[in-house]
Amino acid sequence: MTFLKGIAASNGIAIAKAYRLVEPDFSFEKKTIEDPAVEVGRFRKAMETSKSELEAIRDRAKVDLGADKAAIFEAHLLVLSDPELNSPIEDKITTEKVNAESALKETADMFVVMFEQMDNEYMKERAADIRDVTKRVLAHLLGVHMVNPSMIAEEAIIVAEDLTPSDTAQLNRQYVKGFTTNIGGRTSHSAIMARSMEIPAVVGTKSATEEINNGDFIVVDGFSGEVHINPTPELVEKYRSIQKEYENQKAEWAKLVNEKTISADGHYVELAANIGTPKDLKGVKENGGEAVGLYRTEFLYMDRDQFPTENEQFDAYKAVLEGMDGKSVVVRTLDIGGDKKLPYLTLPEELNPFLGFRAIRLCLEEQDMFRTQLRALLRASTYGNLKIMFPMIATLDEFRAAKAILEEEKQKLISEGQKVSDKIELGIMVEIPSTAILADQFAKEVDFFSIGTNDLIQYTMAADRMNQSVSYLYQPYSPSILRLVKMVIDAAHAEGKWTGMCGEMAGDETAIPLLLGLGLDEFSMSATSILKARAQIKNLKKADMEKLATEVLQMQTTEQVIEAVKAATK
Ligand code: PEP
Ligand code: MG
Numbered sequence: 176m177t178f179l180k181g182i183a184a185s186n187g188i189a190i191a192k193a194y195r196l197v198e199p200d201f202s203f204e205k206k207t208i209e210d211p212a213v214e215v216g217r218f219r220k221a222m223e224t225s226k227s228e229l230e231a232i233r234d235r236a237k238v239d240l241g242a243d244k245a246a247i248f249e250a251h252l253l254v255l256s257d258p259e260l261n262s263p264i265e266d267k268i269t270t271e272k273v274n275a276e277s278a279l280k281e282t283a284d285m286f287v288v289m290f291e292q293m294d295n296e297y298m299k300e301r302a303a304d305i306r307d308v309t310k311r312v313l314a315h316l317l318g319v320h321m322v323n324p325s326m327i328a329e330e331a332i333i334v335a336e337d338l339t340p341s342d343t344a345q346l347n348r349q350y351v352k353g354f355t356t357n358i359g360g361r362t363s364h365s366a367i368m369a370r371s372m373e374i375p376a377v378v379g380t381k382s383a384t385e386e387i388n389n390g391d392f393i394v395v396d397g398f399s400g401e402v403h404i405n406p407t408p409e410l411v412e413k414y415r416s417i418q419k420e421y422e423n424q425k426a427e428w429a430k431l432v433n434e435k436t437i438s439a440d441g442h443y444v445e446l447a448a449n450i451g452t453p454k455d456l457k458g459v460k461e462n463g464g465e466a467v468g469l470y471r472t473e474f475l476y477m478d479r480d481q482f483p484t485e486n487e488q489f490d491a492y493k494a495v496l497e498g499m500d501g502k503s504v505v506v507r508t509l510d511i512g513g514d515k516k517l518p519y520l521t522l523p524e525e526l527n528p529f530l531g532f533r534a535i536r537l538c539l540e541e542q543d544m545f546r547t548q549l550r551a552l553l554r555a556s557t558y559g560n561l562k563i564m565f566p567m568i569a570t571l572d573e574f575r576a577a578k579a580i581l582e583e584e585k586q587k588l589i590s591e592g593q594k595v596s597d598k599i600e601l602g603i604m605v606e607i608p609s610t611a612i613l614a615d616q617f618a619k620e621v622d623f624f625s626i627g628t629n630d631l632i633q634y635t636m637a638a639d640r641m642n643q644s645v646s647y648l649y650q651p652y653s654p655s656i657l658r659l660v661k662m663v664i665d666a667a668h669a670e671g672k673w674t675g676m677c678g679e680m681a682g683d684e685t686a687i688p689l690l691l692g693l694g695l696d697e698f699s700m701s702a703t704s705i706l707k708a709r710a711q712i713k714n715l716k717k718a719d720m721e722k723l724a725t726e727v728l729q730m731q732t733t734e735q736v737i738e739a740v741k742a743a744t745k
Contacts, residue, residue, distance in 0.1 A: 177404040178403050181356075182360060183377060183400035184363075184400075185373070185375055185376040187353070187397045187418075187421060188421065189395040190411060192329070193331070194334065196324055199322075203274075205276075207274075208273065211272055214274060229255065233249060260282065260286065263282050264279050276313060279313060299519070325347065328350065331351060333353075333354035335354065335355075335383075336356065337356050337359055346374065357379070360378065360640050362678070363641050367629075370679075370701035375396075377400050392406070429706060431709045433463060434713075436465075438720075439715060440716040444712065445466055445675075446465055446699075446700070447464055447469075447505075447675065447677075447697055448468065449701055450469070452474050452475065465502060468503075468677050468681075472508065475488060482519070482547070492555035497558050499559055503560045504559055505562045512528060512529075513528055514529075529641075533567060539576055545577075546580060546584055553593075557594050563601050563602070564625055566603075568617075570609065600623055602621050602625060603617065604624075605627065605631065607634055608631065611626075614663045617666070621672065624666075624667050624674045626660060626663055626676040628656070629680075636648040651686050652736040654729070654732075661693050661724075664693055674695060675699055681700045688715055693724045
C-alpha cells in the first residue's frame with residue numbers, strides 16, 4: 176500500500192479502481208521496409224480498427240452527450256475514409272519504402288500545415304480533425320493504448336497529470352467517482368468544477384501518475400487530500416463509514432433548502448451559486464441557491480471547435496435567466512486565458528499566461544467576439560434579472576471602455592427595434608489588487624463588486640494558483656487579504672452599492688464568519704457548498720463576527736486568524 180498527500184480540492188470520499196488518463200508515448204523511428212505490401216496491410220488494419228473504435232465512441236457519445244457532441248466523431252470518421260488522405264500515405268509506403276508510421280505522420284503533417292495556413296475557419300478545424308485521427312491510427316500502429324474518458328463504463332477514479340476544464344466537463348458522473356492529479360491547486364478550474372459536480376478530488380499530488388497503475392484500487396479522500404493506493408480492507412472499511420457519515424450530514428443540511436440565510440441575530444445575506452452552464456441550474460435549485468452570483472460563460476466557448484454564435488449564446492443566457500425565475504443572475508463576460516483555453520482561438524504563447532493577454536484585455540482587442548457576447552446578453556436581458564460583470568478589470572479606463580462598447584451595442588439593438596431591459600446592473604470582478612486598492616473610485620461608477628478571491632489571492636501573494644509548490648500561499652485568511660476585502664466592501668457601501676464574493680473563499684467554512692463580520696452582502700459559491708454555509712451562518716451572530724473581524728485585521732499571521740475564528744465560533 177502506498178499513500179500520497181495532495182491538496183484537498185473537493186469534499187467527499189471516492190473508492191474505486193484507477194483509470195489513468197495519461198497520453199501514451201507516440202515516438203517512433205523512420206525505417207526503410209522490405210515489403211511495401213505488408214506495410215500497406217498494417218496501415219489498412221490500423222485504419223480499420225480505428226474506424227470501428229470511432230464508430231463505437233460516436234454511438235456512445237450520441238447517447239451520453241447528445242448528437243451535437245457526437246458530430247465531432249462523425250467528422251473524424253469522414254477523415255478516416257477520405258482517399259485524399261489515404262492514397263498519398265499508401266503511395267508513400269510503396270514508392271519510398273518507408274514504414275507506415277512515418278508515411279502516415281509525414282503526410283498528415285503536410286495536410287495539417289496546409290489547412291492551418293488557410294484563412295478559413297472551416298479548413299482550420301479540419302486540420303484539428305486530421306491531427307486527432309492521425310494520433311488514433313498511430314496508436315494502433317505502435318500498439319499503444321489511447322485514453323478516452325468518455326468510454327469509461329465502470330466505476331473509476333481518474334488519475335492524470337492535470338485535467339483541463341473541458342476534460343473535467345466531459346467526465347461521466349455516473350462512472351467517474353473521483354479524480355486525482357499531479358498538478359493544480361484548490362482554485363484551479365478542474366478543482367472548482369469537481370466541487371460543482373460533487374466529485375471528490377485531490378489535486379497537486381506531484382506523482383499520482385507515477386505511483387498509480389491502471390486498475391489499482393484507490394481511495395481519494397477529498398477532505399484531507401490523501402490518496403491511498405491498494406489500501407488494507409480495514410482502511411477501506413473506515414473510509415466507507417466516513418462516506419456514510421457525510422451522506423447523513425448532507426441529508427441534515429438538505430432540510431434548509433427552502434430557508435433564507437439569516438444569522439442568529441437576524442441579519443440576512445444572500446447565498447448564490449457559481450455556474451458554468453445552464454445545466455448547472457438543477458444543482459442550484461436542489462441546493463437552495465437564491466441567485467446565480469457568477470455564471471462563468473467561458474464554458475460555453477469550450478469543448479467545441481468554433482465560437483458559439485450570437486443565437487446559441489442568447490439561448491443559453493435566456494435559459495439561465497428564465498430558469499432562475501426573476502432571481503438575480505450575474506453573468507460574467509468571457510474570461511478566457513490563464514488555465515482556460517479555446518482550441519479554435521490561437522493566442523500567442525506566453526511566459527506568464529495568468530499575467531497575460533486574457534479576459535477583458537482580450538475582449539477589448541478582439542471586439543467582434545466581445546460584441547457578439549454582449550448582444551446576446553442584451554437580447555436575453557428581458558427574460559429575467561440580468562446583471563453583467565466584467566472580469567479582470569485592472570483600471571478604470573478598462574471598465575469605461577468595456578461599458579462604452581456595451582452601451583454602443585445596446586443602442587444598436589434598440590435602433591433595430593429589439594427590446595433590451597433598462598434595469599441591467601453593471602459590475603466588475605475585483606480580482607486584481609490595483610482595483611481593490613482603488614475600490615472607492617470604482618464604486619462611484621459601477622453598480623456592484625464581486626470579489627474574485629481565487630485570482631485576488633494569487634496576484635496579491637504573487638503565487639500561481641496552478642502551482643502546488645507555492646500552494647501554501649493560497650491564504651484567504653491572511654490579514655493582508657482580509658484588509659483588501661474590507662476595503663472593497665466599505666468602498667461599495669459608502670456609495671450605496673453592494674459587494675459579493677464569487678471566489679472559492681466565499682464558501683469556505685473558516686472564511687464565512689469573517690466575511691459575515693466584514694459586511695459581505697452576497698456569498699457566491701459552488702452550489703454544493705450552499706446548504707452547509709446556510710447551516711453555519713444560522714448559528715453565527717453578526718455582531719460577534721464584526722468584533723472578530725475587527726480583531727483579526729490587526730493580526731500578523733494566517734495561523735493567528737484561524738485560531739481566533741476557532742475560538743469565536745466554538
Ligand atoms: C476568481 O478569480 O476568484 C474567480 C471567481 O474567477 P475564476 O476562478 O474563474 O478566475
Ligand atoms: Mg478570476
